[in-house]
Amino acid sequence: MEHLINSRVKNIEISGIRKFFNLVSQFDDVISLTIGQPDFYTPEHIKNYATKAIKENFTTYTPNAGIMEVRKAATEFMKQKYNLDYNFENEVITTVGASQAIDITFRTILTEGSEVILPGPVYPGYEPLIKLCGAKAVFADTRESDFKLTASIIEKYITTDTRCIVLPYPSNPTGVTLSQEEIMEIACLLKGKEIFIISDEIYSELVFEGNHHSIASHLREQTIVINGLSKSHSMTGWRIGFTFAPEDITKHMLKVHQYNVSCASSISQKAAGEALTNGLNDALPMKQEYQSRLDYVYNRLVELGISVVKPNGAFYLFPSIEKYNLSSFEFASKLLEEVGLAVVPGDAFSEYGEGYIRISYAYSIDTLTEGMNRLEAFVRRLETNKI
Ligand SMILES: Cc1ncc(COP(=O)(O)O)c(C=O)c1O
Structure with a gap:
C-alpha cells in the first residue's frame, strides 16, 4: 500500500x-x-500546581483555545515582558508546544506554491511543514551577516509568491539575536506588503545582553508570534506553546487547531497558568x-x-x-x-x-x-x- x-x-x-x-x-x-x-x-511550584489539578479532577477537554486563566496569564506575560498587547478572548491560542503552533500557522496561511523565506541555517522544524502545505521553503544565506536575516537580505529573496517570512530569533542553531534596530529595518521593509511574519520567539526569555524585542510591536497586523514554555520554564515534556495574532488571523488558526488536537492537555494548561503568573521570572x-x-x-x-x-x-x-x-x-x-x-x-x-x-x-x-x-x-x- x-x-x-x-x-x-x-x-x-x-x-x-x-x-x-x-x-x-x-x-x-x-x-x-x-x-x-x-x-x-521544571520548577517545583509548577509541578505542585499540576499535581493539585490532577487531584481535583481537572482532566477533561478545555475550550479549544485554552482555559481562560492560561490565556489571560499568557497575554499579561507578553504585555509585561515585551510590551505586546493581545486580547485574551480572541487573539491567543494555547497549543501543543511551539511545534503545533508552527504547524497550524503554516496550514492557515500557506497555499500551493506559496514561498516562505527562512534564514539559513535554521531550526529544521519548519521546512517539512511548509512542504506538506505544497509551499516552498526559500533559505536566505545568512553566513555573511553573522547568521542574521537582515532587511537587505530579505529584499533579495522576495518574489510575487512570497507569502511569509520566518524570524526565529534568538536562533536555534546559532544563538544569534536581532537588535531592535535590525528588527525595525525589517518592519520598514515589510510594512504594507502582503506578507505574513512568523516570529518564533521560543527562546525570548533567554537573551543575555539587552532585552528581547518582537517585530509584533511594529507590524502587529502581519505578525503571528509563536512562543511557549519549553525553554523558558524547562517544560519541554508538558507540551505547551502559544500563538499570538490579530483576531482575524487567530479565528482561522483556531479552526485548524480545533480539528487537529481539540485542545492542549488540561493539566499542562494549569501548570502553564502557574508558570506564567507565579513563575514570571523562573x-x-x-x-x-x-x-x-x-x-x-x-x-x-x-x-x-x-x-x-x-x-x-x-x-x-x-x-x-x-x-x-x-x-x-x-x-x-x-x-x-x-x-x-x-x-x-x-x-x-x-x-x-x-x-x-x-x-x-x-x-x-x-x-x-x-x-x-x-x-x-x-x-x-x-x-x-x-x-
Ligand atoms: C526555534 C524552535 N522553535 C520551536 C521549537 C519547538 O518547541 P516545542 O518543544 O515547544 O514544540 C524548538 C525546539 O527545539 C525550537 O528550537
Missing part, C-alpha cells in the same frame, strides 16, 4: 538531528552535547547559568582557534569547522568515533549549515569541560594529521 501514501509526506526526510542520534546510540561512553532542551527540572537563574556556561565554551573554542560567532541567546554555539576540510557530517562522525564526543552536524540546519557544527551548552559544567577536552584532543590530532 505504500505507493498510495501522500507524495508530500513521502518526500519528507527524517531530520538530520535524528539521523545523527541513531548513530550516537551505537557508541558507549559518549559525551553528548546534542540536546536542544534545558537540563533543569527563567532568570537558568539564564545566568547558561551565560556562564556560554562564556566557558566560547573561550575554549577561541583558544582552540575555532571561528565562532558569539551568541546572545538560547543555548547553542555554531562554530565553523570549514578549515578542517571535512563535511560537517564527516567531522561529527569522526569526532564521535575518535574521542566519543557527539555534536550535531551543521547540515541538519539546511545547506547553509554545511561547514559548521552545533554545540548545545544545556549541560553541566563538568560535562562541558570533558566535552571541550575531547574536542581539543580531536582537533590537535586533525592538525597533526594523526587522523
